[in-house]
Amino acid sequence: MAAAPLLEVSDLHASYGEIEALHGIALGVERGAIVALLGANGAGKTSTLRAITGVVKTKGTVRFGGNALNGHGPEDAARLGIAHVPEGRGTMGALTVWENLMLGAYTRRDRKRVLGSYERVVGYFPWLAERKKQLAGTLSGGEQQMLAIARGLMMEPQLMLLDEPSLGLAPIVVREIFALLKTINARDGVSILVAEQNTTVALEAATHAYVLETGRIVVSGESQALLRDDGIRRSYLGY
Amino acid sequence: MQELAQQVVSGLASGSIYASMALALVLIYRSMNVINFAQGEMAMFTTFIAWQLVQQGLPLWAAFTATIAVAFVGAVLLERIVIRPVERAGPLTIVIVTLGLLITFNGLAGLFWGYVIKSFPSPFPAAPINIGGVAFSSQDVGIILVSLASLGVISLFFAKTKLGLAMRAAALYPAASQVLGIRVSWMLALGWGLSAVVGAISGMMVAPVVFLDPNMMQGIVVYAFAAAVLGGVESPLGAVVGGLILGVLLNLLGTYVEFVGTDLRLAVAFAIIVAVLLIRPAGLFGRVSVARV
Numbered sequence: 001m002a003a004a005p006l007l008e009v010s011d012l013h014a015s016y017g018e019i020e021a022l023h024g025i026a027l028g029v030e031r032g033a034i035v036a037l038l039g040a041n042g043a044g045k046t047s048t049l050r051a052i053t054g055v056v057k058t059k060g061t062v063r064f065g066g067n068a069l070n071g072h073g074p075e076d077a078a079r080l081g082i083a084h085v086p087e088g089r090g091t092m093g094a095l096t097v098w099e100n101l102m103l104g105a106y107t108r109r110d111r112k113r114v115l116g117s118y119e120r121v122v123g124y125f126p127w128l129a130e131r132k133k134q135l136a137g138t139l140s141g142g143e144q145q146m147l148a149i150a151r152g153l154m155m156e157p158q159l160m161l162l163d164e165p166s167l168g169l170a171p172i173v174v175r176e177i178f179a180l181l182k183t184i185n186a187r188d189g190v191s192i193l194v195a196e197q198n199t200t201v202a203l204e205a206a207t208h209a210y211v212l213e214t215g216r217i218v219v220s221g222e223s224q225a226l227l228r229d230d231g232i233r234r235s236y237l238g239y
Numbered sequence: 240m241q242e243l244a245q246q247v248v249s250g251l252a253s254g255s256i257y258a259s260m261a262l263a264l265v266l267i268y269r270s271m272n273v274i275n276f277a278q279g280e281m282a283m284f285t286t287f288i289a290w291q292l293v294q295q296g297l298p299l300w301a302a303f304t305a306t307i308a309v310a311f312v313g314a315v316l317l318e319r320i321v322i323r324p325v326e327r328a329g330p331l332t333i334v335i336v337t338l339g340l341l342i343t344f345n346g347l348a349g350l351f352w353g354y355v356i357k358s359f360p361s362p363f364p365a366a367p368i369n370i371g372g373v374a375f376s377s378q379d380v381g382i383i384l385v386s387l388a389s390l391g392v393i394s395l396f397f398a399k400t401k402l403g404l405a406m407r408a409a410a411l412y413p414a415a416s417q418v419l420g421i422r423v424s425w426m427l428a429l430g431w432g433l434s435a436v437v438g439a440i441s442g443m444m445v446a447p448v449v450f451l452d453p454n455m456m457q458g459i460v461v462y463a464f465a466a467a468v469l470g471g472v473e474s475p476l477g478a479v480v481g482g483l484i485l486g487v488l489l490n491l492l493g494t495y496v497e498f499v500g501t502d503l504r505l506a507v508a509f510a511i512i513v514a515v516l517l518i519r520p521a522g523l524f525g526r527v528s529v530a531r532v
């Protein structure tokens with residue numbers, strides 16, 4: 001029997017007040033995998049990530065590393081090892097780069113190991129060290145996205161959820177960010193679930209992908225297979 | 240010259256009270272976008288507790304310390320029990336609740352301690368203190384030192400500790416904070432606790448001057464609110480500077496400008512504030528947010 005996936009979602013519903021945005025979705029992220037969550041604007045990508053960490057009201061099951069996450073808030077998801085890099089990056093613009101990073105490690109007690117994580121993160125993003133006293137709001141969009149990822153890594157997470165990291169960024173920056181995600185995944189064994197509208201870039205980085213349409217998963221499979229399937233590409237991926 | 244120096248120091252003394260109360264208001268405003276209208280009454284109520292402890296025979300500084308602890312714990316509990324249930328109901332609901340608290344604390348103080356004005360012992364010597372050949376009221380100097388020290392401790396807490404940083408983050412960026420594991424709702428409660436501590440200190444500092452009665456903080460809270468708006472209601476530093484400016488300004492106006500006297504001080508203060516806000520709508524220290532996409 002294969003080991004259970006790190007993240008296992010089934011029959012997940014999410015709603016905003018009376019309006020249901022997710023109508024029972026199922027997905028899984030294997031340990032060490034990069035999984036893409038694709039779909040047009042309004043398909044439910046953000047809602048899916050929010051449902052997993054409990055930012056929105058949900059029904060259904062979310063299991064992470066064998067624990068049921070349902071009924072817990074995002075604060076507990078963070079403690080269990082899920083770094084949620086939210087839509088819009090969650091940059092704390094009036095705080096410094098250093099403060100942003102330290103807040104990433106908020107749940108960790110061992111200061112020595114936190115500084116160890118800081119060294120590692122600076123290895124990926126050397127400019128962070130030079131600009132740690134700068135207000136995060138003065139960084140460029142790409143830098144803010146990298147800071148958001150770096151802050152997530154400060155948590156030493158097992159799983160990282162990224163909500164449209166490519167949004168509003170130049171193609172060259174997007175490629176840089178996805179290359180970094182692959183490095184982080186390979187070197188540190190951080191599993192990744194990335195929501196994207198930038199289909200090509202996401203599928204090239206991911207091993208598996210799910211395509212969402214109005215709150216339902218309509219297609220899923222290995223990314224290479226999805227990339228090769230012209231029918232799927234035309235009907236669901238829109239190019 | 241000598242009189243001017245005395246008037247400035249005396250203005251700084253009332254200013255540091257306004258500054259402390261303004262800071263208490265700003266701490267809560269920043270995290271909930273709500274003015275806690277009960278802030279002054281909470282300060283008054285805790286000052287009565289200090290008075291009661293002194294009546295029971297506790298030394299003044301012990302009563303002072305115990306009151307600070309009671310204020311902190313009491314306000315955290317108050318937030319958990321009364322504010323928490325309406326936390327997500329929107330600012331207007333919370334404002335109504337704080338108005339309810341205002342009335343409740345005022346009524347309870349009247350019920351427990353009556354409306355007869357009481358004298359509150361001063362921790363400072365009665366003899367004036369001589370600085371550079373000028374005699375200043377020890378009371379004034381003491382109030383300034385204690386208030387500024389407590390404000391200094393609070394700002395160190397926010398600047399240097401992990402919890403202080405998390406409280407700032409939770410106030411400004413609640414959604415981004417909670418996915419990092421910060422318990423935003425508890426940070427609000429801690430903010431209430433800290434605000435109540437600052438309020439209790441100002442209540443105990445000002446009570447020997449204005450005397451103790453259930454309505455003693457009401458005028459002060461109006462000035463504190465004015466100070467917060469003047470400094471920029473989002474900015475703790477602005478609240479403090481706004482309070483000090485207001486205190487000095489009002490005192491000088493009252494002393495040197497014949498027609499202002501004591502009666503028109505508040506009106507003049509508000510005229511000045513309106514003028515400042517016309518030029519700088521965010522207040523003196525209100526920051527125009529920096530953001531790039």
Ligand SMILES: Nc1ncnc2c1ncn2[C@@H]1O[C@H](COP(=O)(O)OP(=O)(O)O)[C@@H](O)[C@H]1O
Pocket residue numbers: 016019021039040041042043044045046047048
């Ligand atoms: N805060 C919200 N309140 C109400 N409806 C929302 C909210 N956020 C998203 N929705 C709705 O949920 C659906 C899915 O949105 P979302 O998850 O943001 O999609 P995506 O991230 O794929 O663009 C949309 O119909 C959207 O209008």
Ligand SMILES: [Mg+2]
Pocket residue numbers: 045046047087163164
């Ligand atoms: Mg989205």
